[in-house]
Amino acid sequence: MSLHIGAQPGEIAETVLLPGDPLRAEWAAQTFLTDPVCVNRVRGMLGFTGFWRGHRVTIHGSGMGMPSLSIYANELIREHGAKTLIRIGSAGAMQEQVALRDIVLAMTSSTLSTPSRGTFRELNFAPCADFGLLAAAHGAALAKGARPHVGGIYSADVFYDERPDLNAELTRHGVLAVEMEAAELYILAARHGARALAVLTVSDHLLTGAALSPEERQTGFAEMVEIALEAAFS
Numbered sequence: 001m002s003l004h005i006g007a008q009p010g011e012i013a014e015t016v017l018l019p020g021d022p023l024r025a026e027w028a029a030q031t032f033l034t035d036p037v038c039v040n041r042v043r044g045m046l047g048f049t050g051f052w053r054g055h056r057v058t059i060h061g062s063g064m065g066m067p068s069l070s071i072y073a074n075e076l077i078r079e080h081g082a083k084t085l086i087r088i089g090s091a092g093a094m095q096e097q098v099a100l101r102d103i104v105l106a107m108t109s110s111t112l113s114t115p116s117r118g119t120f121r122e123l124n125f126a127p128c129a130d131f132g133l134l135a136a137a138h139g140a141a142l143a144k145g146a147r148p149h150v151g152g153i154y155s156a157d158v159f160y161d162e163r164p165d166l167n168a169e170l171t172r173h174g175v176l177a178v179e180m181e182a183a184e185l186y187i188l189a190a191r192h193g194a195r196a197l198a199v200l201t202v203s204d205h206l207l208t209g210a211a212l213s214p215e216e217r218q219t220g221f222a223e224m225v226e227i228a229l230e231a232a233f234s
């Protein structure tokens with residue numbers, strides 16, 4: 001057990017998928033894994049371990065935002081032996097060519113700050129995805145007929161954003177989409193020698209105001225789980 005994860009030693013797999021929402025973790029485990037076992041419910045943050053095509057996998061909620069993800073990713077890697085961590089989540093598009101339902105694979109992520117700010121101080125560290133996972137996810141997405149975009153994203157500290165000027169600069173600099181967790185995941189993976197990737201579905205569009213319905217979000221979520229699993233074990 002660790003402070004926020006009630007799993008016993010050995011109950012977390014080396015490969016972990018990280019949706020933000022714990023109920024999505026439960027749904028994905030029940031839908032895609034065989035013999036899923038609940039290994040965490042501390043503070044309602046659900047985690048399940050089971051098998052996908054014979055491979056052992058844990059699907060564990062990360063919560064929303066980098067401070068929350070940082071708690072779970074730290075404990076998963078440092079105390080439970082996770083070696084491959086793939087965030088699966090939603091993002092807001094920041095480019096015209098990125099449409100609702102498209103897949104964004106985050107090669108890197110820009111931030112104003114992360115929980116690791118104190119480590120780097122004046123340095124602007126460039127968090128980056130594991131290339132093998134990124135390439136495998138790109139192949140898996142294309143094979144499914146999805147529309148994957150690969151490039152930089154923005155991991156924001158706040159959902160209700162008061163900086164339209166900053167968003168406009170990020171759009172001008174080619175940033176594909178905004179979410180709230182990937183940068184810290186990439187930094188922690190780099191620090192502890194793990195592999196990380198964020199596979200994102202576009203759920204809303206910052207330039208047009210369009211947004212997916214809850215049913216459409218669920219379909220996009222299922223596609224992301226499949227892409228992440230195929231990438232992890234390719």
Ligand code: ADE
Nearest residue numbers: 090091092159178179180
């Ligand atoms: N996740 C999905 N859409 C988002 C948005 N517009 N801002 C931040 N995180 C998001």
